[in-house]
Amino acid sequence: MITDAQGLSLTGASREAAAHFDQAVNAFNLYRGDPIGALDAALATAPRFAMAALLKVHLMAVATEPQASEAARELLAEVADWPLNEREQSHLVAARHILAGKWSAAANRLDHHHTEWPLDIVALQVGHLVDFFRANARNLRDRIARTLPQWSADTPGRHFLLGMLAFGLEENGQYAQAEDLGRAAIQLEARDCWAHHAVAHVMEMQARHEDGVGWAMSREPHWSGDDNFFQIHNWWHRALCHLELGQIDAVFRLYDGPIRASRSAVAADMVDASALLWRLQLAGHDVGDRWHELGDAWNAHADGHSYAFNDWHASMAWLGADRMADVQKLEARLRAAGQGSEAARWAGETGADLVSGFAAFWRGRFGDAIESLWRARSISNRFGGSHAQRDVIDLTLMEAALRSGKRSVAEALVRERLAQRPHSGMNQQLLRRVLAPLRDTGATAPQAA
Known part of the structure; x- marks a missing residue:
């Protein structure tokens, strides 16, 4: 046999x-x-x-x-x-x-x-x-946890189960266990980039951004080879750390270099590119004409029914490239997806509101953006991605509240963020922006966290 x-x-x-x-x-x-x-x-x-x-x-x-x-x-x-x-x-x-x-x-x-x-x-x-892909955090952890005891220490591939379990633990907020298991997996197999990525997620969630840069750089020889399918996502994680640290030149170098220099047409790589450019734009940085190349690359992928998470990221690039008509067509396809399958429900119930909300934000219709994104944010974990990837929804909602002058909404959102990541420089900067109008008018501001 x-x-x-x-x-x-x-x-x-x-x-x-x-x-x-x-x-x-x-x-x-x-x-x-x-x-x-x-x-x-x-x-x-x-x-x-x-x-x-x-x-x-x-x-x-x-x-x-x-x-x-x-x-x-x-x-x-x-x-x-x-x-x-x-x-x-x-x-x-x-x-x-x-x-x-x-x-x-x-x-x-x-x-x-x-x-x-x-x-x-x-x-x-x-x-x-x-x-x-369905953002089921519990099963990301428990699928592996209930199976791992069947694997002896010498079963080939056991390191990979440790790395998968590490990621599942991280998505459930069990950060110490996640980091320990991720590091243990790498001790068994230095090239296990899923385990590396799990530890990178822990550092992102704990706002340990200096550690995140150091972790990426120290492990880079093991995950950054040309034959590594996951290298762009790991570069993306490093870029997020630089962005939080205010090291914007480093973010652009990573985008123009390993993240986008190859002009990858792989959907997962383009998701990272879209999300990074959007975050840069939110933070007030001019991304030039980078949106146009990326928008063209999305043409063959965003169909409104395969996977709404991808479609939403395509809409970011099309908005940046001033392709509003394409975004409106995509939103219409998502809303028309119906109830035929789970993927169709994701499209109609979540994807369409995200595309609509991001389009409204881009056009300066911040009230409409708040309405759509507030509706979508609580169910966005149904249709895929990690906590780190979906955070761009809350960042955009936060920015819409700030730009629309809805200070009470903005303050509620930033307090929510600070409760989870009190040491995040980005969150602290958002709080300063929320409280600045109060200080300017001489009103009494609540105690900053």
């Missing part, structure tokens, strides 16, 4: 094909190398190797890109007619749910999958990403 590195049987595999498959899984775990190339090599050797094809489907499905999703559907239809064992059939069902926009159904299928096959590292990683 041919098995993978964790000892699970592989239908249709040869020993040579299984070696290519393990290479692909390792590349997927590390977000490094070419997993698709390794899977194609496996399928060239064993043309009906089920898990090789199913992993390829998963990779294309979680890319959240329209063309990749269509290719995944075509391959999945082919695989459905192949001989599959029970575990592989479970993968097929989960992939179908993802491609149908039924993210929670996929997550539930994988929850049950792990109880039967706890050593299935592909299912664990796909499940972790599904939990991320």
Whole structure:
């Protein structure tokens, strides 16, 4: 019987094909190398190797890109007619749910999958990403926590479970445990950039921005290679630290250098670029014509029904590039998405309000922006991203309140932020802006936090 590195049987595999498959899984775990190339090599050797094809489907499905999703559907239809064992059939069902926009159904299928096959590292990683894309913080942690005890210390890939659990703990506010596990994962595998990223999130949430820059720089050789799929997101985390520290030249150097110099057309990379330019613009910095290149890059991705989180970030770039007509069309598509799937509900219930709110802000209609963003902010964690990524919603809402002169709203929002991150320089600066009108008029200001 041919098995993978964790000892699970592989239908249709040869020993040579299984070696290519393990290479692909390792590349997927590390977000490094070419997993698709390794899977194609496996399928060239064993043309009906089920898990090789199913992993390829998963990779294309979680890319959240329209063309990749269509290719995944075509391959999945082919695989459905192949001989599959029970575990592989479970993968097929989960992939179908993802491609149908039924993210929670996929997550539930994988929850049950792990109880039967706890050593299935592909299912664990796909499940972790599904939990991320639907912003289910509890399951980001608990999916791994309930499975990790089944992994012995010498099971290949165990470091990656520690890194995934670290990220889940961070998203649940368990920062000390998250940092300890992230560092432990890196001790086992220095190239584990998901674990590096989990620690970076901890430092962001705790407003330890000097530590964040130092962490990124000290680990840079391990995550910044050209073959690292996650490098741009880790550069983004470093850029956020520089932005909080007021080191704006460093932020622009990172944007024009490793974040955007390659003109990546990968949706995840463009999300980071949009969010960083928007934050710079919010802070009053001139980003020049950078929006135009990025807006053009979004053209092939923002379709109003694949993944609303991406569409919202596309709208930021189109607003910056003065493409209001495209933003209005996108909002209309999002509102018309209906109730056909979970992804459609995300589009209509959250994505449309975010696009509308950001467009209103850009046009100086700050009251409308407050109304839309206040409605969306409480449910935005339904449709994806991390706390750090979704923070741009509250930053924009805060800025709309300040610019509209709604001081009481602005003060309530900044007090909320300071309760979570009292040592954030950005939050303290926002409080000073809120209180400045009171000082100017000689009114008595509340005690600053």
